[in-house]
Amino acid sequence: MKPARLITFLFVSGQAFSQTGIVLNTVPFDTNDSSVHIHEVIDVRADKILGYKENKNRTKDTLILYGGASSAIKQFMNTSFSPAPWKKPICINVKVLEVDQAQTSITELTSRVYMELTFLEKQEQGFKVLYNIRHHDDQAFPLSGRAESFETHEKRIRAGLEYCMRNFIHAKENGFQPLPIDSLGGNKENASIPDNPKLRRWFNLLTIKKIRSRYNQGWTVSYIGFADDNKDFISPFVISYGQSKVRSGTIPDKYSAINTYALSTGFNGLLKIASGVYANIGLEIPVGIEALEDKQSRKTNNFLIGINTRQGIRIISLRDFGVVIGATFFQQIQTSKINKANLGFELELGINF
Amino acid sequence: MLQYTLPLASIRIKQGLLKRWYLDKYKIANKAYPPSRVEKDDYILFKEDMTFISRSEGKMEEGSWSFNTNGSYIEMLDGTGEKVKAYVITITANLLILRFDVEEIRDMQAIYQAH
Numbered sequence: 233m234k235p236a237r238l239i240t241f242l243f244v245s246g247q248a249f250s251q252t253g254i255v256l257n258t259v260p261f262d263t264n265d266s267s268v269h270i271h272e273v274i275d276v277r278a279d280k281i282l283g284y285k286e287n288k289n290r291t292k293d294t295l296i297l298y299g300g301a302s303s304a305i306k307q308f309m310n311t312s313f314s315p316a317p318w319k320k321p322i323c324i325n326v327k328v329l330e331v332d333q334a335q336t337s338i339t340e341l342t343s344r345v346y347m348e349l350t351f352l353e354k355q356e357q358g359f360k361v362l363y364n365i366r367h368h369d370d371q372a373f374p375l376s377g378r379a380e381s382f383e384t385h386e387k388r389i390r391a392g393l394e395y396c397m398r399n400f401i402h403a404k405e406n407g408f409q410p411l412p413i414d415s416l417g418g419n420k421e422n423a424s425i426p427d428n429p430k431l432r433r434w435f436n437l438l439t440i441k442k443i444r445s446r447y448n449q450g451w452t453v454s455y456i457g458f459a460d461d462n463k464d465f466i467s468p469f470v471i472s473y474g475q476s477k478v479r480s481g482t483i484p485d486k487y488s489a490i491n492t493y494a495l496s497t498g499f500n501g502l503l504k505i506a507s508g509v510y511a512n513i514g515l516e517i518p519v520g521i522e523a524l525e526d527k528q529s530r531k532t533n534n535f536l537i538g539i540n541t542r543q544g545i546r547i548i549s550l551r552d553f554g555v556v557i558g559a560t561f562f563q564q565i566q567t568s569k570i571n572k573a574n575l576g577f578e579l580e581l582g583i584n585f
Numbered sequence: 586m587l588q589y590t591l592p593l594a595s596i597r598i599k600q601g602l603l604k605r606w607y608l609d610k611y612k613i614a615n616k617a618y619p620p621s622r623v624e625k626d627d628y629i630l631f632k633e634d635m636t637f638i639s640r641s642e643g644k645m646e647e648g649s650w651s652f653n654t655n656g657s658y659i660e661m662l663d664g665t666g667e668k669v670k671a672y673v674i675t676i677t678a679n680l681l682i683l684r685f686d687v688e689e690i691r692d693m694q695a696i697y698q699a700h
Contacts, residue, residue: 392656
């Protein structure tokens with residue numbers, strides 16, 4: 233595959249304009265349909281760029297299809313649907329055509345092409361809308377595959393165009409049934425595809441929390457990794473290390489030392505409420521042992537189980553490298569001998585990298 | 586501007602797929618592993634009418650398939666509506682190497698032999 237990629241992909245860089253043109257290759261595909269040809273491709277996008285390419289010095293180049301999307305897509309389609317007098321002329325409106333690339337998990341990055349095309353039939357007076365399709369084509373790469381991920385944008389654009397064309401042919405063969413064109417020009421079969429399916433970008437946070445409650449005080453250092461989501465609850469991956477101690481003056485006279493060893497299970501999620509602003513909502517069940525030592529050095533253990541709820545807010549810089557600040561209130565009830573109910577707050581400061 | 590048109594070989598991949606492919610082994614980082622006992626005799630049969638029959642971990646499945654020439658991938662849609670994408674890494678008369686676009690097994694190549 234590699235030699236083919238080297239031959240077929242050509243990126244034309246114009247440094248003066250910070251723009252990279254992607255040459256769309258023309259690889260024919262077979263649909264067993266010879267009744268149509270692509271008469272015209274009209275790029276109706278307000279912004280004609282495909283996306284951005286991030287450089288090593290953190291500057292960004294804009295990406296475009298070399299020669300313009302209309303011309304490039306028409307040439308691509310003509311290799312499979314060559315013009316002939318007996319073929320029905322079809323026009324394609326390019327409503328959306330974007331590429332994106334982002335780290336989407338702790339180990340992977342994802343490249344995506346997203347497109348929305350409308351197929352129209354040329355009639356004596358104007359055009360008749362036949363079919364509308366939204367589609368995204370994704371490919372996952374290891375984190376080390378950033379260059380390959382970028383180089384293969386061109387291939388995914390072709391794959392996406394082929395997918396849309398195949399679906400158009402399939403719909404045509406079925407008489408475009410069912411094809412209720414909604415007010416946005418979308419088909420019901422595309423209803424599950426969001427209007428603008430942005431990649432769920434991965435965030436790496438390194439934070440330190442200062443914790444203070446009615447009975448305890450301490451700190452926690454955490455790594456938090458999560459894939460961003462605009463709608464659903466986000467379950468972050470978290471590794472933490474921390475220490476806390478009983479605040480002086482809160483140990484009952486009877487005891488000389490109190491240590492708690494507990495593991496927690498539950499849900500601790502984020503909900504995006506605005507760009508860069510997340511609600512932090514958690515429900516945990518700590519289970520463990522409370523080790524008590526009285527002033528006569530007699531040690532007793534107490535089984536500990538409880539419930540811990542937390543509500544907070546975390547503000548994360550949306551830049552690639554930035555600051556994280558957060559504040560959380562928590563409440564806890566547990567089978568403790570000395571503090572059956574506890575409440576406190578955490579202040580968080582960290583970086584997003 | 587340079588313009589290349591690849592040979593029609595890519596279109597012929599679809600024709601080449603039309604046979605029964607038996608799972609031979611897996612390959613992870615250039616190391617080969619045999620299929621597990623339950624995967625013994627697993628196969629995929631791609632038919633010309635764009636339907637497939639497969640035996641996966643001993644369980645029979647059927648559905649429809651398509652080949653995306655430009656993306657070099659096969660999409661298989663089974664009876665339950667579940668869609669699986671598999672990239673064609675290599676295809677010859679008797680050898681088919683696929684990489685399934687499934688997060689847990691993305692590093693693995695599935696190697697099939699035509700009998």
